[in-house]
Amino acid sequence: MTATRPLPAPDFVGYPEVRRGVRALLEARPGSEHHPVPACPEWTVADLLAHLTAIAERVLARHGGTPPPAPDRPLGVPALLDRWDEVGAEVDRRLAAAGGQSGEIMVMDAYTHELDLRAAFGVPPPAEHAAWAPSFALLVRGFSGSLAGRGLRALSVRTTGGSAWTAGTGRPAASVTAPAYDLYRALAGRRSLGQLAELAWSEAPEPWLPAFTWGPFTPPSGPGA
Structure with a gap:
């Protein structure tokens, strides 16, 4: 029998872990939407989440999906987290169906911003992370x-x-x-x-x-x- 190595995990596998980490971080800090993010000097927490959601929507559209209708007003942190999860779950499915050949830039961007949020609140980086x-x-x-x-x-x-x-x-x-x-x-x-x-x-x-x-x-x- 010939031993075979497992295929490397596709780059997007860390994306759900980023979403979970960001949600846990922010749900533990209600009312933080206007908190500044020093690593992104012009952004608040809500601005950063809006960016992450917009990137997910862009990737979803690139892979043939239809993002939910644009909100008619700026969303707060809880609604942004829900929207990001909704879009992100569909992105996960489509990238998996595409064989994991895309998504690395999106994952790197999201993980980098998770670290930005952690730094903004003085929370150390995770000891291990799929991204x-x-x-x-x-x-x-x-x-x-x-x-x-x-x-x-x-x-x-x-x-x-x-x-x-x-x-x-x-x-x-x-x-x-x-x-x-x-x-x-x-x-x-x-x-x-x-x-x-x-x-x-x-x-x-x-x-x-x-x-x-x-x-x-x-x-x-x-x-x-």
Whole structure:
């Protein structure tokens, strides 16, 4: 008998876990819809939830679904959570039917914003999360493209726990090391240039710092969250 490895889990599997985590966080904090989210300086909690719902609706429409009618007034947190769950459950089904070949950006965005909400309320990240690995891998790929696109030398991205990735092309010319959470937040535009420079670098970090601006991500001018 030939042993076979199980197929890797599709990237969207962490999406329901994000929705559950965000719901639990906010249901424990009623009346928080106007609470600011420092990692997204212009957003309140309600603004962030409206963004997550809008992204889910966009993905649903892209996969042939029909989002529910647009509300005639801004929704509060409980209604936004319900709408996100309604749309998200249908997104889950359609992505599963499509073989799990889509949804990684949506999951990374949602998980990153779950971390934003946790930071806003001083709640630590979950010890384990189904969205962690695919989201981190996507961020490393994006950062890698940023390095290559700027003609910068490759960089070894390492966690203090011993995991390592090569970002960019060719042999790494230097390394940057930090706890896994801090690396995630750095790659997702949640750490300032000053904070990035304070990570453990094997060489002077300045040549690589511009690459942390990529895609939708730009290091904040003030302290990161």
